[in-house]
Amino acid sequence: MVNIEKTESAIRMLLEAIGENPNREGLIDTPKRVAKMYNEIVGGYQEDASVHLSKTFKCEDAELVLEKGIVFHSICEHHLLPFYGKVHIAYIPNEKVVGLSKLCRAVEVYARRLQIQEQLCKQIANAIYESLNAKGVMVIIEAEHTCMTMRGIKKYGSKTVTISTCGILREDILKQKYILEMVRE
DSSP, X not given: OOOHHHHHXXXXXXXXXXXXXTTSTTTTTHHHHHHHHHHHXXXXXXXXXXXXXXXXXXXXXXXXXXXXXXXEEEEETTTSOEEEEEEEEEXXXXXXXXXXXXXXXXXXXXXXXXXXXXXXXXXXXXXXHHHHTOSEEEEEEEEEEHHHHSSTTOOTTOOEEEEEEEEGGGTOHHXXXXXXXXXXX
16 A cells, blocks of 8 residues: 555655645645555555456366457556556466456556566466466567657657467467467457
């Protein structure tokens, strides 16, 4: 849980540091609002993805499960600016599957932390692989980083793609290509 008092104090100091008056009408409640916002957008530290992934269903016939287009947003740990995009999750079950909404919840647990995209991708893949004892997992994230669009190089519309694989999907290039084709459709 975010320390609301410390966050409010830090935001007041930030406003003063950039030459603003934190007591003026438009800013008087800003420290409180920002503290509340951070409590919401980085609240994933108090959650465990494996809890969401623990409710499974027996399914001996599933060859591949693909949940694509899971929209997410996170905060870049380098600049504290948002990055956002879509997560695509493919896994090869090992006689059990999880409810599809639970995959989305696992994404949210890790996205609601200070992150880098590469780490987010790996954390999601590992959680699914370990919690479901899946034969293989592949996670693909496509994201736009506002630290690249609002500052620095200012490359609007550029997207970063990361891929993380576990188990048999780490080695099986044909299945990787098949999954990537399905994601593109």
